[in-house]
Amino acid sequence: MGEPGGLVVDGRALTCGDVVRVAAGGVPVTVAADAAAAVRDSHGTACAVSSTRPVYGRTTGVGANRDAVVGTGDAETHDLRLLLSHAAAVGEALDEPAVRAAMLVRLNQLAAAGSGIHPRVVGALADALRAGALPAVHDAGSIGTGDLSALAEIALTLTGHLPWARGHRPPIPLEPGDALAFLSSNAVTLARAVLAAEELGRLLEAAHLVTALSYCALGGSPEAFAEQVHARRPHPGAVRSAARMRQVLGHEDAPGPGRRIQDPFGLRAFPQVHGPALDAVAHLRGVLEIEINAAAENPLVAGGAVFHHGQFSTAYPALALDHLRAAVHHVAELSAARLGDLVEPEFTGLTPFLAAGPAGSSGVMILEYVAHDALGRLRHSAGPVTLGTAVISRGVEDHASFTPHAARSATAAAGYYRTVLACELVAAVRALRLAGTAPRGARLAAVYAELTAALPDVRTDHPLGEEIRRAGALVDGLGAG
Numbered sequence: 001m002g003e004p005g006g007l008v009v010d011g012r013a014l015t016c017g018d019v020v021r022v023a024a025g026g027v028p029v030t031v032a033a034d035a036a037a038a039v040r041d042s043h044g045t046a047c048a049v050s051s052t053r054p055v056y057g058r059t060t061g062v063g064a065n066r067d068a069v070v071g072t073g074d075a076e077t078h079d080l081r082l083l084l085s086h087a088a089a090v091g092e093a094l095d096e097p098a099v100r101a102a103m104l105v106r107l108n109q110l111a112a113a114g115s116g117i118h119p120r121v122v123g124a125l126a127d128a129l130r131a132g133a134l135p136a137v138h139d140a141g142s143i144g145t146g147d148l149s150a151l152a153e154i155a156l157t158l159t160g161h162l163p164w165a166r167g168h169r170p171p172i173p174l175e176p177g178d179a180l181a182f183l184s185s186n187a188v189t190l191a192r193a194v195l196a197a198e199e200l201g202r203l204l205e206a207a208h209l210v211t212a213l214s215y216c217a218l219g220g221s222p223e224a225f226a227e228q229v230h231a232r233r234p235h236p237g238a239v240r241s242a243a244r245m246r247q248v249l250g251h252e253d254a255p256g257p258g259r260r261i262q263d264p265f266g267l268r269a270f271p272q273v274h275g276p277a278l279d280a281v282a283h284l285r286g287v288l289e290i291e292i293n294a295a296a297e298n299p300l301v302a303g304g305a306v307f308h309h310g311q312f313s314t315a316y317p318a319l320a321l322d323h324l325r326a327a328v329h330h331v332a333e334l335s336a337a338r339l340g341d342l343v344e345p346e347f348t349g350l351t352p353f354l355a356a357g358p359a360g361s362s363g364v365m366i367l368e369y370v371a372h373d374a375l376g377r378l379r380h381s382a383g384p385v386t387l388g389t390a391v392i393s394r395g396v397e398d399h400a401s402f403t404p405h406a407a408r409s410a411t412a413a414a415g416y417y418r419t420v421l422a423c424e425l426v427a428a429v430r431a432l433r434l435a436g437t438a439p440r441g442a443r444l445a446a447v448y449a450e451l452t453a454a455l456p457d458v459r460t461d462h463p464l465g466e467e468i469r470r471a472g473a474l475v476d477g478l479g480a481g
Contacts, residue, residue: 003028009104009126010035011112014292016285019194022104022129023097029104029129031111031122038113039122042301046116046177049306056299056308057082057180058116079179084161086183087152091140094150094188096166099134101191102147103154105292109185114295114302117181124158124172133167137188139408143390144314144401147188155182184297186314189404193317194288196410200328201281202479203417204274207331208244209447209478210425211270214338215249216439217431218347221258222251224268237282238275245271250441264347266338273334277327284320291317314403315386321406322384325413329375329382332420336371339420342427343368354430356459364427366464371423378416381409422471426464429455429471447478 006028007018021027031039050058060066062082070078094102107125110117128134135157141149155178156162160171214220223229225245230238245251262268295302296311341347343354343364355363390400429451432439439448454474455467 003030006030007104008032009108009111011038011108011110011295012293014105014108014289016194016198016288016292019101019104019191019292020198023101023191023195025096025100025132029107029126031107031126035111035113036119036122039111039117039119042113042116043118045304046181046301046306049301050177053306055177055306057184058177062180079174079176080159080161082179082183083152083156083159086148087156087162088141088149089136089138089153090149091138093165094137094139094192096134098188098192098195099137099165100129101195102137102150102188103129103134105191105194106151106154106182106185106187108292109187109294109296110182112293112295114300115181115184115297116177116299116301116306118175118178120172120175121155121158121178121182124169125154128158128167128169131167131169133169134165135162136165139188139404142186142189142404143392144186144189144318144403145399146184146312147186147404148183150188151183151185155179181297184312186291186296186312186403189314189407190288190291190317192411193284193321193403193407194292196321196407196414197281197284197288197324199414200324200410200417201285202476203414203421204277204281204328204331204479206475206479207274207335207421208241209248209444210335210421210428210475211267211338212245212248212441212444213428213432213439213448213451214342214424215245215267216437216444217428217435218263218267218338218341219259220263220267221260222246222249222256223258224263225249225251225271230271235275235279237278238271240278241274242271248441248444249439250444264337264341266334266341270334273330277324277331280320280324280327284317284324287316287320313399313401315401318386318401318403318406321403321410322386325382325406325410326384328413328417329378332375332378332417335420335424336368336375339368339371339424339427342424342431348431348435350431350434354427354434355461356434357461361461363461364430364464367423367427367468370468371420374416374419374423378413378420381412381416383409385409418472418475419468421475422468425451425471425475426455426467430459433457434459450477
């Protein structure tokens with residue numbers, strides 16, 4: 001039984017939501033009793049099998065040193081050398097939420113009892129999470145075949161060979177085979193992917209409300225979101241997006257016509273473009289929840305035997321991350337297009353650039369520049385990483401998915417998309433203020449009231465940076481609602 005509000009990990013049922021919750025801090029984590037027993041059994045099997053046959057990383061070296069025989073009684077030399085030699089400690093230091101998320105994912109994977117690691121390592125990792133003790137973890141050195149360098153830093157901190165970045169826990173000794181058993185995972189990459197997927201999912205949900213505000217400012221046509229339209233081409237994401245738009249716009253009844261027979265694509269094609277991104281987030285979450293509950297260590301200890309395999313490959317999450325970033329780029333393009341419509345008098349009936357000063361005033365002209373700068377950066381981050389590979393370790397390891405790069409790019413993409421959405425939000429609120437109309441629909445009207453209370457109403461030309469920053473922070477609340 002875990003603590004109230006806590007999380008019990010068992011190697012089977014960890015969700016992306018659990019990872020996000022623990023990453024935020026303050027969640028006590030424990031290992032289920034049956035999982036702890038399975039870890040002990042797995043360790044016993046690994047020791048027994050290692051005494052009768054070669055086992056990669058336990059009785060041998062690693063990589064191209066796979067045929068080099070090492071002693072099984074010198075953990076403080078072979079295993080320590082393995083950790084020290086793999087802890088490159090280069091690149092940017094991960095922030096605390098990412099480190100907590102990585103520790104949780106690795107703990108849950110070890111609780112799946114396929115690594116053969118000594119139970120004390122699992123206990124020490126869980127203890128560090130509960131105590132809020134965090135190692136320093138750097139993001140460079142992973143190519144999608146295992147977060148070797150980052151996990152070596154965590155292991156060396158647990159054993160007392162590296163200092164804690166926050167807090168402190170007593171060091172633990174190494175047993176033969178512990179080093180590779182701990183390193184053989186993509187836990188850091190998976191944790192970062194979970195956090196990026198959560199942020200992108202939240203922003204995509206918020207986009208419904210931002211788009212709805214633009215719809216109201218532009219006098220959009222409800223026909224594009226009609227249930228009859230989407231029932232005839234029922235892609236799940238598009239159907240859900242159209243239904244969400246009907247809900248937030250208060251269009252559950254028969255609404256009146258819009259200003260135009262057909263709207264620009266930013267409104268008219270919104271569900272068709274937004275839907276694939278919603279589906280991509282759902283698919284990525286499904287992939288990640290398989291990965292974070294996987295006993296994917298090489299070698300795998302299972303059923304009284306040891307298996308050498310290629311489960312370290314992360315092609316599934318790499319391809320899912322590539323897909324999501326491409327889908328988000330399309331969504332962001334439509335947001336920038338709606339921003340262009342909002343500054344055009346032909347669509348709003350308002351002044352050019354929503355200006356309110358003397359002739360020639362620029363109004364929110366700069367928003368398009370900021371949005372397209374962010375969109376351009378998003379375009380670069382959306383490029384597929386899965387088209388590359390690597391041949392390393394004297395040719396023995398001849399494929400890599402570069403999933404860490406895909407996860408890192410997804411985090412960057414979320415930041416750029418947030419900026420694009422923020423620019424649209426600032427313009428939509430300003431247009432509605434200038435028109436003197438509040439949006440229909442109880443939910444959207446309430447959101448608009450909150451936004452007008454949070455965003456300043458300065459109509460003469462002035463710096464817009466603070467409004468963009470505030471709007472960027474506000475979209476999180478829109479996505480959570």
